Amino acid sequence: xxxxxxxxxxxxxxxxxxxxxxxxxxxxxxxxxxxxxxxxxxxxxxxxxxxxxxxxxxxxxxxxxxxxxxxxxxxxxxxxxxxxxxxxxxxxxxxxxxxxxxxxxxxxxxxxxxxxxxxxxxxxxxxxxxxxxxxxxxxxxxxxxxxxxxxxxxxxxxxxxxxxxxxxxxxxxxxxxxxxxxxxxxxxxxxxxxxxxxxxxxxxxxxxxxxxxxxxxxxxxxxxxxxxxxxxxxxxxxx
Numbered sequence: 001x002x003x004x005x006x007x008x009x010x011x012x013x014x015x016x017x018x019x020x021x022x023x024x025x026x027x028x029x030x031x032x033x034x035x036x037x038x039x040x041x042x043x044x045x046x047x048x049x050x051x052x053x054x055x056x057x058x059x060x061x062x063x064x065x066x067x068x069x070x071x072x073x074x075x076x077x078x079x080x081x082x083x084x085x086x087x088x089x090x091x092x093x094x095x096x097x098x099x100x101x102x103x104x105x106x107x108x109x110x111x112x113x114x115x116x117x118x119x120x121x122x123x124x125x126x127x128x129x130x131x132x133x134x135x136x137x138x139x140x141x142x143x144x145x146x147x148x149x150x151x152x153x154x155x156x157x158x159x160x161x162x163x164x165x166x167x168x169x170x171x172x173x174x175x176x177x178x179x180x181x182x183x184x185x186x187x188x189x190x191x192x193x194x195x196x197x198x199x200x201x202x203x204x205x206x207x208x209x210x211x212x213x214x215x216x217x218x219x220x221x222x223x224x225x226x227x228x229x230x231x232x233x234x235x236x237x238x239x
Contacts, residue, residue, distance in 0.1 A: 037137040044130050045145045048106050051083035053142050055161045056092025056152030067095045070152050072219040074099025092152045097123035110138050148178040148226045153186040166212050178229040179213040180222045187215050
């Protein structure tokens with residue numbers, strides 16, 4: 001079966017008429033699966049201590065400058081007392097866990113079952129590797145147990161994680177924590193679009209919403225912003 005035929009079959013299966021009993025049974029069992037993922041996540045994550053999440057592309061290769069930069073940021077975070085949380089896969093996620101491991105800090109991996117790209121990287125602490133079927137339960141763990149987000153260049157998944165964090169802070173559903181976007185060349189275009197279209201033309205965000213994140217280009221700048229945030233509010237990174 002070709003990829004196109006497989007995709008068409010998935011669409012057909014998705015919209016195939018189901019009986020009421022099938023719907024009820026599937027949904028009921030999904031609730032238990034969701035509960036088990038949350039319970040397992042809470043039990044493992046409650047013990048990790050102060051951590052910063054690092055997001056970015058799974059496709060970034062080890063010889064890429066962004067991979068090297070992410071590893072350095074993770075290492076420097078551990079030297080400032082933070083552990084590191086990533087999505088547990090390859091690319092930037094691997095770099096984050098590798099840097100945390102090199103710095104002898106906490107190295108957490110929140111894996112997701114995917115048909116491509118995702119697989120566990122070898123730099124995650126053995127007792128801090130959690131696997132999810134559902135993206136939203138995985139996101140709960142990122143937000144609940146992170147004292148900050150470092151966002152490297154990435155794709156749709158990275159943007160999804162970034163804007164969810166910004167939205168939760170903007171709507172005051174969670175307390176504010178620092179969000180650092182690494183790479184002015186990568187982020188410059190979308191930030192200009194946000195300013196010109198969302199803020200100025202359509203007025204769908206407030207001017208102060210642009211203060212919810214900071215763009216940096218170096219590992220030292222990224223870590224300094226996180227430390228400055230906690231020093232400013234006289235807080236220690238904690239849950």
